[in-house]
Amino acid sequence: xxxxxTGSNGQLASCIKDLxxxxxxxxxxxxxxxxxxxxxxxxxNTFFKSNPKIxxxxxxxxxxxxxxxxxxxxxxxxxxxxxxxxxxxxxxxFDSVLxxxxxxxxxxGQKTEPYVETDVAxxxxxxxxxxxxxxxxxxxxxxxxxxxxxSWLYSEHGNNFMKTMLRLAExxxxxxxxxxxxxxPTYAGDLAQVILNIVSSKNTNFGLYHYSNEGVVSxxxxxxAIFEVSNLKIKVxxxxxxxxxxxxxxxxxxxxxxxxxxxxxxxxxxxxQDRLKRHLTNRI
Numbered sequence: 001x002x003x004x005x006t007g008s009n010g011q012l013a014s015c016i017k018d019l020x021x022x023x024x025x026x027x028x029x030x031x032x033x034x035x036x037x038x039x040x041x042x043x044x045n046t047f048f049k050s051n052p053k054i055x056x057x058x059x060x061x062x063x064x065x066x067x068x069x070x071x072x073x074x075x076x077x078x079x080x081x082x083x084x085x086x087x088x089x090x091x092x093x094f095d096s097v098l099x100x101x102x103x104x105x106x107x108x109g110q111k112t113e114p115y116v117e118t119d120v121a122x123x124x125x126x127x128x129x130x131x132x133x134x135x136x137x138x139x140x141x142x143x144x145x146x147x148x149x150x151s152w153l154y155s156e157h158g159n160n161f162m163k164t165m166l167r168l169a170e171x172x173x174x175x176x177x178x179x180x181x182x183x184x185p186t187y188a189g190d191l192a193q194v195i196l197n198i199v200s201s202k203n204t205n206f207g208l209y210h211y212s213n214e215g216v217v218s219x220x221x222x223x224x225a226i227f228e229v230s231n232l233k234i235k236v237x238x239x240x241x242x243x244x245x246x247x248x249x250x251x252x253x254x255x256x257x258x259x260x261x262x263x264x265x266x267x268x269x270x271x272x273q274d275r276l277k278r279h280l281t282n283r284i
Contacts, residue, residue: 003199004029004054004096006038006087007061011158012101015192016058023200029054033061038083044090056199058099059087062131066105069126070247076130084134088141097144097206099195104151104183104212106132109251116257117149117208125248135208144206146198148191148261151212151254152222155188155279162276165223169232179220179238183254185272186212187279194267205264210256213272225273229280 005013008030020028029051036047038061048054062080063069069076084100091098105128106121123129138145154162162185168175194211197203217225220238227234241252258269270278 001025001055001199001202002027002029002052004031004051004057006031006036006057006059008032010060010062010064011153011155011160012188012192013058013060014157015155015189016060016196018189019192019196023196025200026196038086039078041086041089044086045093048090048094048096054094054096056097056099057087057091058195058199059084060101062101064127066125066127066250067247069130073126073130076126077133080127080130081133081137085137085141088138088145091144092142095144097146097199098138098142099198100134100138100145100147101191102135102147102149103128103131104149104254104256105251106135106149107251107254109181109253111253114255114257115210117210117260124251127248139208144204146195146203146206147208148195149208149210149256150186150191151183151256152185153188153191154185157188160188161185161219161222162226165226166230166232169227169230169234172234174235174237175223176237176239176244177220177223178241178244179218180240181250181252181254182216182218183251184212184215184256185217185222185276187270187275189279190270190275194261194265197267198265203265209261209265210258211261211269212256212258213275214258214269215272216255217272222272225276226280229277 108122154160
């Protein structure tokens with residue numbers, strides 16, 4: 001089976017590359033925006049036409065600069081909504097399955113218990129709204145899709161909170177981190193594994209799913225855990241969101257419920273603490 005992976009230089013696609021060797025039945029085609037601009041429908045169509053039959057498209061291409069999106073609204077929508085729509089149109093034409101990555105930021109954070117797939121999405125940022133629009137476009141056009149909403153992705157690749165904390169620890173004795181935003185960190189390699197299992201098994205339980213590691217934590221406690229596991233002595237101060245204003249609003253609570261993904265896809269999910277320890281211990 002031929003699998004197109006867009007946004008191939010990003011964090012999630014890099015994790016897919018790390019695992020690709022485990023899947024001998026899959027032939028991967030990696031593209032970044034230089035090779036394939038998903039915002040250009042004609043170009044996407046030509047790409048599908050000029051390559052061997054693409055069975056699956058894993059869309060890792062996204063505009064993920066949450067704060068910058070507030071001032072680059074058109075660009076965020078062009079990539080996250082129009083780009084996703086273009087892929088859905090072409091996947092429909094060429095009989096391909098689309099795997100789309102979405103976000104916990106489609107929710108407003110007003111709940112106090114984990115969000116399920118049927119909860120009404122009410123994004124409070126341009127980034128969240130543009131990702132939600134991408135979901136809507138895909139659902140309108142293409143039945144054969146998987147949309148995986150995830151949260152707080154980190155790994156050894158790309159830019160992410162864990163890497164930022166480790167970098168800051170090299171030059172600082174003390175940092176402040178918000179303690180009133182609650183969610184779940186997700187190791188991008190775990191998400192990559194789930195996606196590749198869906199693809200390689202030719203799963204046909206299409207639809208919308210929530211996936212993150214298990215557990216609940218604040219950014220403050222996540223930072224403390226990163227330093228603890230890494231044996232780094234750095235003082236972490238808990239601050240409120242209002243003390244650290246950002247252009248984009250973030251949900252105060254964005255824990256997602258994994259019941260559906262566990263039961264329908266039959267997967268087990270590691271707790272975020274166990275996963276972090278395993279990851280950082282392997283790095284040290």
